[in-house]
Structure formats: structure tokens, C-alpha cells
Amino acid sequence: MNTQKYHIVVGLEVHVQLLTRTKLFCGCGTVFGAAPNSQTCPVCLGLPGSLPVMNRRAFELGLRAALALNCSIARFTKWDRKNYYYPDLPKNYQISQYDLPLGSEGWLEINTSQGIKRIGIIRCHLEEDAGKMLHDERGTGRDSLVDLNRTGTPLLEIVSKPELSSPEEARLYLEEMRLLMRELGVSDCEMQEGSLRCDANVNIRIPQAEGGGVLATPIVEIKNLNSFRFLEQAVRYEAQRQYEQWQKDPGYLLGKVSKATAGWDEASGRTVFQRRKEEAADYRYFPDPDLIPVIVDDAWLERIRGELGELPSAMRKRLGTQYGLSEYDVGVLMSLGRQTVAYFEETARVCQDAKAAVNWITNQVQATLKDRGGDLAELPLSAQRLGELIAKQKELGLNKQTAQAVYDKMLHEDLEVAAAIEALQIRVVTDTNAVVELVRAAIAANPKAVADYKKGKTAAANVLKGAVMRQTKGSVRADVVEAVLKEELERG
Amino acid sequence: MSRTQLTASQLLDQLHRGEVTAEAVADDFLRAIGDRNTLLQAFLHVDEDDILQQARQVDTRRRRSEPLGPLAGLPVAIKDVICTKGQPTTAGSKILANFRPPYDAHVVERLRAADAILLGKTNCDEFAMGSSNENSAYGPARNPWDPSRIPGGSSGGSAVAVAACLAPLALGTDTGGSVRQPAALCGIVGLKPSYGRVSRYGVLAYGSSLDQVGPMSHDVRDCALLLEAIAGHDPRDATCVDHPVPRYAQRLDEPFASLTIGLPREFFAEGLSSEVEQAVRAAVEVYRGHGATIREVSLPHSKYALATYYLVATAEASSNLARYDGAHFGHRSTDHRGLIDMYCKSRGQGFGAEVKRRVMLGTYALSSGYRDAYYLKALKVRRLIRDDFDRAFAECDVLLGPTSPTVAFSLGERVSDPLAMYLADIYTISGNLAGLCGISIPCGFSASGLPIGLQLLAAPLEEEKLLRVARLYERATDWHLRRPSLPS
Numbered sequence: 013m014n015t016q017k018y019h020i021v022v023g024l025e026v027h028v029q030l031l032t033r034t035k036l037f038c039g040c041g042t043v044f045g046a047a048p049n050s051q052t053c054p055v056c057l058g059l060p061g062s063l064p065v066m067n068r069r070a071f072e073l074g075l076r077a078a079l080a081l082n083c084s085i086a087r088f089t090k091w092d093r094k095n096y097y098y099p100d101l102p103k104n105y106q107i108s109q110y111d112l113p114l115g116s117e118g119w120l121e122i123n124t125s126q127g128i129k130r131i132g133i134i135r136c137h138l139e140e141d142a143g144k145m146l147h148d149e150r151g152t153g154r155d156s157l158v159d160l161n162r163t164g165t166p167l168l169e170i171v172s173k174p175e176l177s178s179p180e181e182a183r184l185y186l187e188e189m190r191l192l193m194r195e196l197g198v199s200d201c202e203m204q205e206g207s208l209r210c211d212a213n214v215n216i217r218i219p220q221a222e223g224g225g226v227l228a229t230p231i232v233e234i235k236n237l238n239s240f241r242f243l244e245q246a247v248r249y250e251a252q253r254q255y256e257q258w259q260k261d262p263g264y265l266l267g268k269v270s271k272a273t274a275g276w277d278e279a280s281g282r283t284v285f286q287r288r289k290e291e292a293a294d295y296r297y298f299p300d301p302d303l304i305p306v307i308v309d310d311a312w313l314e315r316i317r318g319e320l321g322e323l324p325s326a327m328r329k330r331l332g333t334q335y336g337l338s339e340y341d342v343g344v345l346m347s348l349g350r351q352t353v354a355y356f357e358e359t360a361r362v363c364q365d366a367k368a369a370v371n372w373i374t375n376q377v378q379a380t381l382k383d384r385g386g387d388l389a390e391l392p393l394s395a396q397r398l399g400e401l402i403a404k405q406k407e408l409g410l411n412k413q414t415a416q417a418v419y420d421k422m423l424h425e426d427l428e429v430a431a432a433i434e435a436l437q438i439r440v441v442t443d444t445n446a447v448v449e450l451v452r453a454a455i456a457a458n459p460k461a462v463a464d465y466k467k468g469k470t471a472a473a474n475v476l477k478g479a480v481m482r483q484t485k486g487s488v489r490a491d492v493v494e495a496v497l498k499e500e501l502e503r504g
Numbered sequence: 505m506s507r508t509q510l511t512a513s514q515l516l517d518q519l520h521r522g523e524v525t526a527e528a529v530a531d532d533f534l535r536a537i538g539d540r541n542t543l544l545q546a547f548l549h550v551d552e553d554d555i556l557q558q559a560r561q562v563d564t565r566r567r568r569s570e571p572l573g574p575l576a577g578l579p580v581a582i583k584d585v586i587c588t589k590g591q592p593t594t595a596g597s598k599i600l601a602n603f604r605p606p607y608d609a610h611v612v613e614r615l616r617a618a619d620a621i622l623l624g625k626t627n628c629d630e631f632a633m634g635s636s637n638e639n640s641a642y643g644p645a646r647n648p649w650d651p652s653r654i655p656g657g658s659s660g661g662s663a664v665a666v667a668a669c670l671a672p673l674a675l676g677t678d679t680g681g682s683v684r685q686p687a688a689l690c691g692i693v694g695l696k697p698s699y700g701r702v703s704r705y706g707v708l709a710y711g712s713s714l715d716q717v718g719p720m721s722h723d724v725r726d727c728a729l730l731l732e733a734i735a736g737h738d739p740r741d742a743t744c745v746d747h748p749v750p751r752y753a754q755r756l757d758e759p760f761a762s763l764t765i766g767l768p769r770e771f772f773a774e775g776l777s778s779e780v781e782q783a784v785r786a787a788v789e790v791y792r793g794h795g796a797t798i799r800e801v802s803l804p805h806s807k808y809a810l811a812t813y814y815l816v817a818t819a820e821a822s823s824n825l826a827r828y829d830g831a832h833f834g835h836r837s838t839d840h841r842g843l844i845d846m847y848c849k850s851r852g853q854g855f856g857a858e859v860k861r862r863v864m865l866g867t868y869a870l871s872s873g874y875r876d877a878y879y880l881k882a883l884k885v886r887r888l889i890r891d892d893f894d895r896a897f898a899e900c901d902v903l904l905g906p907t908s909p910t911v912a913f914s915l916g917e918r919v920s921d922p923l924a925m926y927l928a929d930i931y932t933i934s935g936n937l938a939g940l941c942g943i944s945i946p947c948g949f950s951a952s953g954l955p956i957g958l959q960l961l962a963a964p965l966e967e968e969k970l971l972r973v974a975r976l977y978e979r980a981t982d983w984h985l986r987r988p989s990l991p992s
Contacts (some may be wrong), residue, residue, distance in 0.1 A: 054605075054606065054607055057832065058832070059605060059606070059833065060603070060605065060709075060827070060833075061586075061605065061609060061706040061708050061709070063705050063741050063742065064742070065739065065740060065741075065742050066742065093823050095822075095823050095826060097826065097829065097847055099843070102827060103827045104823075104829060105823050294871055296823070296867065296870035296871060296875070298820075298823070298870055298875075301711075301820055302712050302741075302742060302743065303742050304742050304743060
């Protein structure tokens with residue numbers, strides 16, 4: 013039985029900027045942060061007589077994303093013009109894909125607290141980005157300026173089904189999307205730079221008392237959410253706001269009140285109403301006569317499929333089953349990227365202890381990378397060597413501090429594990445007779461601890477063990493010391 | 505005979521043999537322009553210093569025996585919808601009165617590479633929308649055979665420039681007949697290449713799926729020469745086909761082993777003036793006399809061509825012309841309040857009546873609720889029109905008919921009746937809708953001394969055959985040798 017007052021329904025429209033060197037329909041660069049209007053040409057400026065030519069690379073990145081999102085791929089697609097006037101769009105039409113998106117009917121899996129959930133993708137299509145308006149915000153009525161560097165940058169728009177049912181799920185979806193697009197090399201998904209943008213369509217369903225069915229509120233589209241946190245906060249706020257509005261006004265219902273757009277005000281933590289979409293804007297779509305249709309044949313599609321590699325969802329499952337890792341460990345590893353996963357797999361192969369490998373990589377190795385800067389490829393400690401270190405630690409029963417010292421030595425002096433142990437003069441006492449001598453000496457030197465132990469304070473044994481370990485600077489195996497100590501105390 | 509009355513081929517021979525310098529040729533044409541342009545208004549912009557400098561450079565290089573392009577020293581007039589770097593490109597519109605593009609159109613690059621002399625920008629209907637040149641914001645060009653009459657349009661200025669011997673060659677653009685119809689009305693040769701034969705890069709778009717740049721000249725050989733120079737693949741135009749360009753001029757006089765000419769029944773129907781029909785029927789007899797098989801064919805969907813054209817072309821135009829908004833280039837009103845008002849006033853002041861009419865027609869045709877019934881239906885009919893031609897070309901080499909239903913009409917005669925005006929293109933527009941190549945050649949004169957044009961159409965990329973068929977007629981006749989007599 014569900015006691016929630018309402019259920020949240022969210023669909024996300026995500027725009028990712030593709031990682032192409034040049035724009036979608038001309039040869040201009042796509043570098044972020046260049047001087048205003050420095051990355052422009054007659055084509056992206058929309059000068060009279062200029063013509064667009066499709067960037068094949070952009071289309072291929074779109075295909076790659078669509079395949080990874082399990083979409084069916086349009087074998088025949090085309091470019092359409094979406095007509096509207098705005099100064100950041102110098103042609104006053106945007107080249108987009110209207111009725112034949114390159115991908116449709118796919119899905120993305122997210123890892124919720126209730127397990128894996130599949131979120132449907134309605135469509136994904138390519139389009140060109142608009143420029144950026146710089147308005148006079150001091151209100152002195154000065155001219156607005158426009159920077160057309162971004163105009164014509166390739167965007168992939170991915171529209172989900174309204175199947176996200178909580179603010180957390182919305183965030184998880186966007187996080188998973190970012191991970192996927194980064195893993196695929198489709199986009200760098202820098203939200204601060206606008207290469208990942210998100211609009212959320214939100215409404216709620218309110219179950220009625222016995223036989224009353226379910227009521228739904230009108231959809232509100234929250235535009236331009238530029239962080240995961242804002243997305244989650246905005247959805248939560250908006251859902252509650254809709255509930256409260258419905259309580260005040262029972263006529264606030266889907267079908268009675270039209271769709272509206274809102275913005276997110278991060279300062280106040282509220283959604284801010286923008287405008288009601290009384291009727292759908294008429295963009296007068298029609299096929300762009302300057303561009304030819306795109307035919308995706310089997311050979312092309314197979315080549316792109318071959319470039320995909322293992323998708324995150326498959327990798328997530330495999331890491332869990334193959335290495336017996338917890339969902340948490342898999343999540344942490346994968347969030348560190350494909351390179352780290354490969355490093356982990358090699359380490360685990362060598363040391364045959366996946367859990368230990370994860371711990372070393374997520375702790376020591378990450379700390380090292382953070383200190384040194386750079387990435388795994390530049391780390392002098394190979395996965396092979398780390399694996400050997402972990403194996404050696406286990407074999408010799410090295411404690412944490414000693415292993416850390418060996419790790420540091422290997423790292424700084426570029427040594428094999430044996431050489432590092434040698435250099436640190438770590439002698440591991442494996443001779444039980446020698447340990448027996450040391451334990452007896454400790455018992456003799458600590459009568460109080462022995463007396464305590466005999467009175468039943470078994471923790472007192474730790475004092476004795478500590479004394480042995482200190483004396484040997486950790487070069488004896490703690491488990492051996494424990495066993496011998498227990499034997500000697502019981503006997504005495 | 506004055507040098508300006510020579511054909512381009514004759515001028516090239518003289519230049520090549522060193523009998524005349526490019527500078528002297530340019531000077532002759534500049535003088536002719538100086539004498540007659542005030543009356544004829546063929547040119548909107550002529551940069552004398554620039555032209556003479558181009559010519560001198562060719563002369564210098566010829567003196568040094570440097571390699572020269574195939575059109576070296578030959579002046580070519582350019583329709584003002586074609587971008588020329590740093591030179592005015594107004595499209596016959598007030599909205600671009602001060603626009604100078606920072607780049608050359610592909611065809612202009614090709615002309616420069618061929619060492620042609622860019623002679624100036626010619627008058628045209630605003631944004632190539634019109635059939636009489638009366639839609640130019642700068643006043644209409646006038647027909648040199650009778651300056652009280654229209655020269656046809658939209659490439660009226662280019663046609664007048666060649667016909668009145670102000671230029672030996674000119675480039676026009678043809679979206680629904682805009683090269684062929686003024687060529688017919690001015691008594692010259694005008695060719696519309698197959699869609700995709702010539703790059704549209706740098707040509708101000710009107711109806712993008714129909715527009716083509718075409719050569720205009722005194723005779724078929726000149727036409728072939730100029731086509732050769734501008735045709736071919738350009739990676740900047742996705743609709744430009746990558747197909748080898750034949751040496752059109754070389755094979756012009758090759759005889760046909762067999763030749764079948766189709767006469768579309770629909771091209772000899774109501775509305776065709778009897779003088780034009782007689783001249784065209786006489787041309788058919790010339791071909792028959794040369795052994796051609798004449799066959800009547802039918803293009804049953806051609807009755808829908810005009811309606812289809814005015815939906816497709818205007819729909820595309822409504823979007824193509826959206827960029828002229830005063831925001832980034834071109835005319836911006838000075839008295840606007842806010843963005844929308846700026847758009848409305850800039851466009852309202854900058855565009856003429858016919859452009860506004862077509863933008864509104866096209867906007868309507870694409871609007872939600874009407875799109876299926878108008879724009880999408882028009883695309884389907886367009887396909888049927890193309891199928892008609894495919895069937896006809898399965899049994900005919902070329903199709904023959906009149907270029908225009910009448911000879912040149914008087915200035916002002918049809919300005920208040922847009923539908924009557926639109927009928928001037930009734931025989932030419934289906935060629936654009938089907939992507940064919942077509943040519944208009946002189947085939948006679950009316951009793952009042954006005955030229956009549958013969959239209960030949962061939963299947964896509966069959967320009968070589970089209971030119972040979974045209975040349976066959978030209979060799980047997982002398983209409984193309986006549987020049988209008990004008991007060992100098």
C-alpha cells in the first residue's frame with residue numbers, strides 16, 4: 013500500500029554538445045571560451061548565399077550515442093528547418109531533425125536504490141546550437157550583444173519518456189547519461205560550459221480516495237538546469253509546489269491548464285514561472301533543401317557499432333558478477349572512468365583479490381594522482397606492480413603501514429615489489445621458533461598484562477602483541493604472533 | 505560592325521591572336537555601358553577602375569606568355585544575386601542596398617580562375633522574384649528591341665546586357681525560367697543547367713531546390729563556353745553533383761545519328777500567342793528537314809506546375825529570406841522600439857511588394873494546419889511532374905516548345921495582376937521542378953519586331969546533347985545574328 017500524497021512524473025530533455033573539432037555545417041572550430049565571434053564564417057553567420065554541408069563526424073557521434081542508448085536507427089534521415097526569429101540564430105531557422113530523428117525508441121538503465129530501472133528514450137536527434145546573447149543587465153537600455161561562436165555547434169537532443177518517478181531518479185538518469193556520453197567520447201559533458209544541458213518536464217499524479225482514480229497536474233518544463241543538484245532540487249520543489257497549488261485550486265489539472273515553462277532560481281531555491289504555452293509554437297518545419305538526405309547503410313552502422321566498445325551498463329553488470337564487487341565499489345570504480353576500470357582489472361588479475369585491488373585503487377592510487385596531477389597513464393606504478401604488491405602483502409601478512417611504505421618506495425623509486433621490500437630492509441620473520449622467543453620475552457616483560465588476561469580481560473593480549481610488533485618493526489606476521497601468543501598464555 | 509557586337513568566341517580569337525588587348529575590349533564595353541545604361545538600366549553597379557585593372561593584368565600576363573584561363577580577357581556581366589567579394593550585391597533589393605559580401609560565389613571564383621573580366625552587377629527582379637524586371641527596387645531594365653517593353657525576368661539586366669551588346673556574356677539565375685524567359689524576350693541564348701550541375705554557393709537563395717546559375721550569350725557556342733567554365737563539383741554545395749564536365753563547346757557541331765524531338769501537347773495550348781506558335785512550329789520544320797523524328801508527347805501533370813511552383817518556391821523563400829532581418833547585416837530601421845518592431849520595420853521597409861507577397865504565400869503554405877494540403881501536396885505533385893518527363897525522355901532526346909507564351913509585353917502592363925505575370929513562366933517552371941536542363945534560343949521575330957524564343961529541354965545532366973540540338977537549329981538559321989539598333 014502506498015501512502016504517498018502524490019507521485020512525481022518527470023521526463024528529461026537533455027542536450028549534449030558533440031566532441032567534434034568543427035561545427036555541424038561548416039569548418040569553424042568549436043573551442044569553448046574563444047574571443048567573441050572569432051570562430052565564425054559566412055556559413056555559421058548565415059550570410060546571404062552561404063550553404064551548409066554536413067559534418068560526417070558529428071553524425072557518427074550521434075549514431076554512436078543512439079546505438080548506446082539502444083535506439084532503433086533511422087536508415088533514411090534528413091535535415092529540417094525549424095523556423096523562428098531570434099538574433100542568436102542568424103539565419104532565423106535552426107537546422108534540426110523533425111520527423112525522422114536518427115534514433116528512436118531506446119532506453120537507458122539507471123541504478124536506483126530499488127535496483128536497476130530502465131528509462132525509455134523517445135528519440136534522439138541532431139541539431140545546430142544557437143549563439144549567445146549578452147544583454148545589458150544593468151537595465152540602462154543599452155544594446156544587446158551577440159556572440160556567434162557557438163552558432164552551428166553540433167548538439168544531440170535526447171528526450172526521455174516521462175518514466176522518472178523521483179527527483180533522485182532524475183538526477184541518476186542525468187548522471188548516467190553523462191557517464192555514458194563521456195565513456196563513448198560523444199561529449200565532454202561540462203555542465204558549467206554548457207556542453208550538457210537539461211530541461212525537466214514535471215507534473216504529479218494525485219491518487220484519490222476509493223474509486224476516485226488519479227488526478228494529474230499540468231506539466232511544467234523547467235528550463236536550463238545546469239547541475240545535478242539543481243535538477244534534483246528543482247524537481248522536488250516543483251512537485252511540492254504543484255501539489256500545494258492543486259490544494260488551493262482543484263481546477264489546476266492537466267488538460268484544463270496548459271503547459272508552462274519555468275526557470276530555476278538557485279538563490280531562492282524556487283522554480284520561477286516564465287510563460288504558459290497556450291498553443292504549440294508553429295515552427296513551420298520543412299526539409300532543408302540545401303542538404304541531402306542521410307542514408308545509413310549496414311556497413312556504416314556496423315563500423316560505428318564496432319567502435320562502441322563495452323557499454324557502461326554491460327560493464328557494470330560484468331564487474332559485479334566477474335569480480336564479486338559490491339554495487340558501491342562498481343559505482344566508484346566506474347565513476348573514475350574507463351581507464352581506471354582497465355587498471356583495476358589488470359591489478360585484480362595479478363593479485364587475484366578484487367576487493368583489495370578496489371581499495372588500493374580508490375584510496376592510495378587516487379590520493380597519489382591527486383597529489384601528482386596527471387592521469388593513470390602517467391603513473392610510474394603499473395597495474396602489474398600494484399597487483400604484485402597486493403599479492404605480496406597478503407603472502408607476507410604485511411600490515412597497512414608497512415604496505416604503504418612499500419607502495420611509496422615502489423612509486424618514488426620505480427621499483428619492483430621485491431626490490432622495494434629489500435630496500436626498506438623489511439625482514440619478515442616466518443620462523444615460528446623465533447616468534448615463540450619474542451612472545452615469551454614479551455610475557456616476561458609484562459606481568460600486569462598477563463595477570464589481566466588471566467582474570468579474563470582477553471583484550472590485554474593486544475598489549476603483548478603490540479609489544480612484539482613494535483620490537484620487530486612489524487616484520488612478523490600479526491596472525492602468527494596472535495596464534496603463538498594465545499598458545500603461550502593458555503599454556504602458562 | 506562594332507567590336508561589342510561580336511560573339512564571345514570571336515572576341516576570344518582576337519584576344520588570343522593579339523589583335524586586341526583585354527583593356528581595349530573592356531574599354532569598348534564600358535563605353536557602350538556609358539552610352540546606353542541610362543536608358544536600359546541593365547547594370548546596377550559598374551566599377552570601371554576595377555574592370556580596367558583586371559583587364560590590364562590579363563594583358564600583362566599575356567605579354568609575358570604566362571598561362572591564361574579559357575576566358576582570358578573576356579568580360580562577363582554578373583546578376584546581382586551572385587556574391588562578388590567587396591562589391592555591392594543587392595539582389596535588386598533595398599534591404600541589401602549597402603551589402604558587400606566578404607566572399608565570392610563559387611561561379612565567380614571559377615570566372616576569376618578562367619581569367620574572365622567581371623564586368624559589373626546586373627539588374628534583376630528583387631531576390632529573383634519576377635518575370636519582367638519591374639520588381640527591381642532600382643527601376644526596371646528595358647528591352648533593347650523596344651525600350652517601352654519589359655526585358656523579361658528575373659535575370660532581365662543580364663539579358664539586356666548581352667542583347668544590347670553591353671557585355672558579350674552574362675550570368676543569370678533560373679528558379680522558374682529567369683534565365684530562359686528574358687533570353688527569349690531579348691533575342692539571345694540562355695541556358696538553365698540541370699539542378700546540381702553548377703554550385704549555388706554564394707548565390708542568394710530564392711527557392712533552393714530550384715535555383716541554378718545559367719549562362720546567357722549571343723549564340724550556342726558562347727553559351728557552351730561559359731557553362732564549361734562554371735559547371736562542376738563544389739564541396740561547399742551539398743546539392744552540387746560530382747559528375748565530370750564535358751567539353752561542351754568541342755562537340756557542338758557533331759551530327760546526330762538519330763534524333764527524336766518531342767512536342768509536349770500541353771506546351772501548345774490555350775494562352776500561346778499565334779505569332780509565337782508559328783515561329784516555334786517553323787522551328788520544328790527546320791529540325792524535321794534535318795532528319796529529326798518529331799513525336800507528340802504528353803506531360804499530363806504540367807497543368808499543376810504553376811501552382812506547385814508557387815508553393816514550393818515560396819515556402820523555401822519564406823525561410824531563405826528570414827535572415828534579412830536587420831540584426832546582422834543589411835537594412836535596419838532606425839525608428840524601432842524593441843526587437844520585434846525592429847524585425848517588422850526593417851523587413852517592411854526593405855522588401856518590395858512581390859517579395860512580401862511570396863514570403864507570405866510561403867509562410868502560409870508551411871503553417872501548421874495548411875502544410876499537408878499545400879506544401880506536402882506540392883512535393884507529391886512535383887514528383888508526378890518529374891515522372892511525366894522521365895516517361896517523355898524514355899522516347900525522346902529533347903522536348904521542344906515555346907519559352908514564353910508571348911513576346912515582351914509593355915512596362916506596367918501586368919504589374920497590377922500578379923497571376924497574369926506568373927503565367928509568363930508557364931512553359932519554363934516545370935523544367936525547374938523536374939531538375940532538367942533547358943535552353944532558350946532565338947527563333948524569330950513578331951510583326952512588331954520583338955524576339956521569340958524556342959525552348960529545348962533535356963534530361964538531367966544532358967547539357968551536351970541539349971547544346972548540340974540547339975546548335976543544329978542555329979546553324980540553319982540566322983536569328984542569333986541580329987542585334988537591336990539603338991540610339992547611341
